[in-house]
Amino acid sequence: MTESVVTMNKIHYAYDNKPVLSNVNFEIPRGALMGLIGPNGGGKTTLIKLILGLLKPDNGSISLFGQPINKFKEWNKIGFVSQKSNTFNKGFPATVFEVVSMGLTAKIGYLKFLTKQHKEIILQAIEQVGMSDYAHQNVGNLSGGQQQRVFIARSLVNDPELLILDEPTVGVDHENVQRFYDLLERLNNKRNITLLLVTHDTGIITEHATDIVCLNRTLHFHGDPKEYTSLTDRDLSNFYGHPVNVVSHDH
């Protein structure tokens, strides 16, 4: 049996009495590249916040790396690139190197400074996302896709075992989306990072993911991409509550 990095058991969550998640049972096996899809307001971001411990479920239990979430301490095992990452202040005068170095701030701790070793780790992470040529450019001058790579590198410096990305390809043009997914696959295969990816690219994700999860208040589908693509349009309409076109990534 494969070990799971996240286990959610009978999760219920409501914002001001409006249920967002009800009876969600869900597992992320180690080594997965999981695509989390579903309509807006279907609870995708809430689910992520629960995993990150930013919200507490009203009911049900969550385990991270086999430990109950309230006992879990190794938060640096989990990297997170938020949806907000691409709304940062584009005029902020920081180089790629400086942005990636921020990933280490908390780990290094107060009253301590970046050492040569840290600098190596930072340069390595920048190389892994293919941004070495831009290490000393201001991050605001890069394209949306390049900026997302930088934010992934900022997570990589902490050597995460699970990397969560919330709609990382919003505002990235089509050609670069493809390269972005190639990068994610590389991280998944070469560094054995488990990935959870919230996305609207229902077409492209099925080409790259090992697992697809479809969430609209509760889980409507959990399986491999082949099964997902074999679903009929009518099945999908039932999940979403309205008709959908599976190949919606090139809008």
Place this chain on the structure above:
Amino acid sequence: MLADIIEYDFLRNTFLTGLLIGIIAPLLGTFIVVRRLSLIADALSHVTLAGIAFGLLLEKKFAATIVTPLYGGMAFSVIGSIFIEKLRGVYKAYEELAIPIILSGGVGLSLIFISLADGFNTELFNFLFGSVSAVSQKDFLSILGISIFVIIVIFLFYKELFTLSFDEEHASVSGIHAKRIHFLFIILTALVIAASIRIVGVLLVSALMTLPVASAMRLARGFKQTIILSVIFGELAVVLGLFSGYYFSIPPGGTIVLVSIIILLLSISAKRFTFNSKRERESA
């Protein structure tokens, strides 16, 4: 002026104090600008004026010398900064509302203290627009102390302040005590403003915290470079501003700001000739 600086104590104090605030105002100003808090500096400088007026009132009415205008200004500035933080918490969706509230409160209080003291003309004028002759030995030593404190704290907490300025949410999630670091930052801001007022004056103190940074951001690559360039521009503005203010008998606040604006205009037009921007265009 150089000979005069050596000869007259008060000029030497002014000059050395100018050199100090030419470092600390742009240094802290870089963090203030990138966090889009430039207007907070303005609000706090007006609160500082209330503290200065309070100090002057005590001096005049009660001949009390414990609360000098500098210390009065500092105390009010720190209290004002705490109020701004509270107000920003109360009006989460309208964080900028804290600024007019505190700014008008500061001006209102100043007016009351000034009229209670039946007006104090020359000295007040010096505080509003800065002065080349206002710095006493005692004030200089206080400002020296503040400067050393501010520089050490920024040095020690540089990576936290930087991380917090770039992405507050990420900073909190990754385990940095965002609230405490921010509080430290706002206290530093209050201290720097109080220290700078002697030279540049209440009305123009925010200029010394923002204009050199605005110029540096056009030319620098990265945050550290921005800080270094800001400090260089700040020093240039203070030195040239103090000299020209002294020679033409103009309050140095005015001349320092004008020099800063000239530097800003030069940096805006220089940008297009730099190697820097060429490389950036290629990579875009």
